[in-house]
Amino acid sequence: MPYRLTVRDISFFERPVSFARPFRFGAVVINATPQMFVRVEIDVEGKGKAIGASAEFLVAKWFDKRPHLSPEQTIDELRRSLLIARELYLAHSGFTTGFGLHAACIAAQVEACAREDIPPLAAAYGPAEIDKAILDALLRCVGANFFDGMAANIGGVDARLSRDLGDGDVAQFLSGRKRLERVAIRHTVGMDDIVEGAGGVADVKENAGARYFKLKLNGDPEADTARLIRIGRELLKHGHDYRVTLDANEQYSDPAALGLLVDRLDRGSALKPIASKLLYIEQPMPRDITRASPLGALARRDFIIDEADDSYDAFPVARALGYRGISSKSCKGIYKSVTNATRAAKWSAAGEKCFIAGEDLTCQAGLAVQQDLALGALIGVTHAERNGHHYVDGFGETPAAETQAFLAAHPDLYADDGHKVRLAIHDGDLLTGSLTTPGFASAVHPDWSAMSPLAQPAPRSFPGIPLEKAV
Numbered sequence: 458m459p460y461r462l463t464v465r466d467i468s469f470f471e472r473p474v475s476f477a478r479p480f481r482f483g484a485v486v487i488n489a490t491p492q493m494f495v496r497v498e499i500d501v502e503g504k505g506k507a508i509g510a511s512a513e514f515l516v517a518k519w520f521d522k523r524p525h526l527s528p529e530q531t532i533d534e535l536r537r538s539l540l541i542a543r544e545l546y547l548a549h550s551g552f553t554t555g556f557g558l559h560a561a562c563i564a565a566q567v568e569a570c571a572r573e574d575i576p577p578l579a580a581a582y583g584p585a586e587i588d589k590a591i592l593d594a595l596l597r598c599v600g601a602n603f604f605d606g607m608a609a610n611i612g613g614v615d616a617r618l619s620r621d622l623g624d625g626d627v628a629q630f631l632s633g634r635k636r637l638e639r640v641a642i643r644h645t646v647g648m649d650d651i652v653e654g655a656g657g658v659a660d661v662k663e664n665a666g667a668r669y670f671k672l673k674l675n676g677d678p679e680a681d682t683a684r685l686i687r688i689g690r691e692l693l694k695h696g697h698d699y700r701v702t703l704d705a706n707e708q709y710s711d712p713a714a715l716g717l718l719v720d721r722l723d724r725g726s727a728l729k730p731i732a733s734k735l736l737y738i739e740q741p742m743p744r745d746i747t748r749a750s751p752l753g754a755l756a757r758r759d760f761i762i763d764e765a766d767d768s769y770d771a772f773p774v775a776r777a778l779g780y781r782g783i784s785s786k787s788c789k790g791i792y793k794s795v796t797n798a799t800r801a802a803k804w805s806a807a808g809e810k811c812f813i814a815g816e817d818l819t820c821q822a823g824l825a826v827q828q829d830l831a832l833g834a835l836i837g838v839t840h841a842e843r844n845g846h847h848y849v850d851g852f853g854e855t856p857a858a859e860t861q862a863f864l865a866a867h868p869d870l871y872a873d874d875g876h877k878v879r880l881a882i883h884d885g886d887l888l889t890g891s892l893t894t895p896g897f898a899s900a901v902h903p904d905w906s907a908m909s910p911l912a913q914p915a916p917r918s919f920p921g922i923p924l925e926k927a928v
Contacts, residue, residue: 459613461552462595465506466498467543467587469536469911471515474821477850481648482673483706485518485528487848492821493539493911494903495590501598502552509594510902511586511828513788514819519764520579522707522743533914534579540914541569542583554613555595556792559588563618567768573917577767578744578789585790589828592791593897602893603831604636612792618769619796622803630799634835636893639886640815641840643669643702645847646688658691663847665882669840670701671816672731674741676708678718682728689730697885700840701731702814704739707764712750715741719755737782737814740764752779761814772797776804776811784816785838787829798836815841822852822880823863824899827870831898834889843880843887851877859904866900867891 471491480487495511515535517528526534545562553561563584570580596606606612610631616622644667651657658664672688674681685703692699709715722732737759742750744765752760761782762775772783782801785794797813804811815838820826822845833841852860860878864871869888872881880887894900 459554459556459610460504460595460599461502461554462499462558462591463502463552464497464499464546464549464558464591467547467590468496469539469543470494470496470905470908471911472854472908474514474849474853476848478848479647479649480844480848482704483518483522483708484524485522486649487517490517491515491532491912492825492853493535493586494824494905494908495539495586496902496905497587497590497594499591499594499598501595504598507594507598508902509590509592509597509897510824510899511589511593511897512821512824512903513582513586514821514825516819519706519818520582521576522764529915530917531579533917534575535582536911536914537573538566538570538575538579538581538583539586539911540583541573541580542566542587545569546584546587555588555591556612556614558591559584559790559792560617578764581767581790581793582788585788589787589791589897593828593899597896600895602895603898604634604835604893607631607795607835608634614792614795616796618792619800620770621773622796622799626803627796627799630802631795634837636889637834637837637839638889639883640830640834640838640889641669641886642667642843642846642882643671643815643840645671645842645844646673647844647848648673648675652684652687653691658688659694664695665846665880666697666885667882668697668699668885670699671842671844672701672703674703674705674708674718676705676710676714678714678721681718682721682725685731686727689728692734693730699734700736701734702736702739703731704763704816705741707740707743709741710743710746712742712746716755719758722758737761739784739814739816747778748774750778755779756781759810761812763816766793766797769793769796772800781810782812782814785813785833785836786816786818787825787832788819791832794832794836802837813838817842817844821845821849822871822878823855823859824903826880827867827892827898830887830889831892834892846880846882851879856904856907859907862901863899866894
């Protein structure tokens with residue numbers, strides 16, 4: 458049953474994370490980025506106080522790819538999103554459900570961020586992270602694990618933000634949820650990653666035995682075709698049956714160029730190792746072009762949106778354009794993922810192929826990856842991109858004591874290889890058994906003393922807004 462709560466305090470922290478190898482997606486290359494942490498204190502009506510936590514990378518040039526902004530400015534947008542959301546959540550007086558609080562603040566959040574030229578996708582980041590920490594605190598307070606708590610709709614999720622659904626649709630979906638015991642990893646092959654030989658696509662030391670692969674595209678059909686042919690040759694050496702997804706990260710600004718690539722996938726024999734195993738193509742066009750461009754004949758292939766998922770009505774709009782799926786990412790909001798999974802289940806039950814996919818941009822080992830993994834295991838994501846095991850060396854710069862605490866609490870999810878504690882991948886899968894601890898998928902919290910307060914965003918000026926008001 459839903460519980461009512463009020464938020465007493467929200468604090469933000471961060472620590473640096475260096476990557477083991479460059480991660481190139483779209484037009485950006487990331488070698489390091491801060492990991493952000495949220496700590497909340499709530500008061501649950503009739504139950505008392507509790508502390509909750511969440512974590513996520515602050516990733517440059519994904520939430521906002523506009524070329525005139527520097528990578529640092531786009532990270533500062535996420536910091537502002539957090540700070541604006543903090544003010545809104547703390548200003549809400551009285552007791553309400555976790556989802557009720559989210560629903561009461563999300564429109565004001567988007568409007569306040571728009572006044573600072575922060576787009577909706579980045580605006581949603583702040584509430585998404587706070588919501589996760591609130592849910593963690595609520596579950597801890599009542600002694601429930603994430604899966605049982607969500608099946609009982611502990612957060613009071615309803616359809617008030619989704620005009621195409623009824624409250625009964627959401628309640629029915631959640632009540633029928635059963636935890637997936639295993640979730641397969643989908644190994645990311647970034648634009649700068651090695652393709653052939655040692656350290657390449659087929660090297661089990663690199664892909665950790667994955668059976669699913671996510672291949673990045675750069676928006677040039679000639680270059681993408683040539684690279685996919687090379688990757689396909691390597692995957693034939695993999696020794697296991699495999700499936701692939703393609704992700705262009707908004708790089709196909711010309712729909713005709715996208716059509717050329719799809720035609721080659723359909724007709725080119727050299728691309729058969731990719732085309733015959735292709736599950737879907739993710740966010741090929743920029744988000745603004747996506748909204749104005751029906752897929753038409755391209756919908757013979759399955760497409761999903763990701764960066765274009767910036768509002769509660771994004772999935773119905775994309776569906777009308779020919780898209781069949783949408784990504785779940787905890788950095789875009791757990792409640793939106795539940796809503797979209799409800800839609801996919803409802804539409805599929807009516808005979809239409811619709812689905813929700815698991816994509817990982819911002820999940821470092823520890824709290825972030827566990828909460829996102831649990832979300833996917835709840836809503837039925839059978840395989841999910843898990844690039845943290847590839848681009849970050851284990852727990853990265855996380856203090857040893859904190860790392861060991863996560864290892865001890867979640868021995869099915871992590872392993873010590875003698876050098877680093879890292880994700881334990883079992884025949885290409887992650888196990889979810891230890892995520893059934895009270896709280897949001899973690900028995901332990903990070904070491905708050907081992908990180909710095911959230912850095913203050915650099916001042917920016919905005920048309921018609923005095924500088925002191927903008928920051």
